[in-house]
Amino acid sequence: MGKYYLTMMSDVKILECLGHGEKTIGELKKTLGINDAKFLNAAISRLARKGYVTVRKPWFRDFRVKSTGRTYAPPNTRVIAVMNLKGGVGKTTTAVNLSAKIAEAGKKTLLVDMDPQASASFHYEISSTVGTYKVLTAEANISEAITATCNKGLDILPANLDLAGAEAEFPGYSGMSKxxxxxxxxxxxxxxxxxxxxxxxxxxxINALCAAESVIVPLECDQYALESLRNLEKVIDEVRKFNPILHIGGILINKFRPQEDRAAEIEQKIRQNYKDNTYNIIIPYDDATAKTCQTNVPMNMEAIEAPMVKAYGKLAKEVINNG
Ligand SMILES: Nc1ncnc2c1ncn2[C@@H]1O[C@H](COP(=O)(O)OP(=O)(O)OP(=O)(O)O)[C@@H](O)[C@H]1O
Ligand SMILES: [Mg+2]
Incomplete structure (x- = not known):
């Protein structure tokens, strides 16, 4: 069951509390022991938008919330962050290709661009001013900011350089869960x-790690690979205090060139140290991708049969089957 089931527990509790009857917001607050009025109002608006409750406001009285009787189906979404604190290892290439391949397998997918460099958005040639930044700062609703991509079943929440300014706007604990x-x-x-x-x-x-249930870590088999993994593990351990189910979903060896000095040796070391956590599939070094400095495999029809594209197809299967 995906992480969002946990978030939706508040919605389930509200519906349970309502039963088939009607309650005021005050009564709900008291029964559920929720002091945060904003949180409760947001949950009620969400339930109303999705047709689970209706809300009415009798003259001079508190808002009244009533169940519509619709059965609640908690989402079973899997949220995966593609992360390595080291730059240029193939995070965006992996996020773009993996999301396209998962969507191709018939699973409705959202790609979230959390990088001010906006490479994933650039890949889809989306330069919207309404994106992750405005969503995080509550200037826009997430549904308005999400756009369909040219890949069937794949939407994107795009980013732009504004996102670089978000850092200063989310100080403290509450900023982590935006x-x-x-x-x-x-x-x-x-x-x-x-x-x-x-x-x-x-x-x-940190926001990405608080939202995700698992992390895919792309890396290159170079001398920094193990150190970057250890650093990321420390960060994941810290974030687990706030998001206990967060874990490494898999380490993904990328840009692999077996003929390169020490590549195979480092691959072995990674597999020894992270035995159950390393994907079987390896993403080979792809000359065309490296030359064009692009992530554009899913859009590039000529590349469809390239070994790198096939590898991402197999990775998508591994991710889907690993449940
Ligand atoms: N398997 C591969 N073979 C060859 N080149 C690749 C491969 N994967 C990625 N690249 C290239 O490596 C470069 C970095 O890739 P990418 O942008 O995906 O990394 P990143 O980790 O997202 O970088 P950043 O840290 O800047 O966000 C790009 O030029 C990309 O085209
Ligand atoms: Mg990137």
């Missing part, structure tokens, strides 16, 4: 949400 709260609004529309993270430890990456 993305998670926004994704809750659309969680039941997607089976997979894939987050492309920036290459740094920032409020943006």
């Amino acid at each position: 993305l998670r709260k926004s994704l809750t609004e659309v969680a039941d529309e997607y089976e997979y949400i894939i987050i492309d993270c920036p290459p740094s430890l920032s409020m943006l990456s």
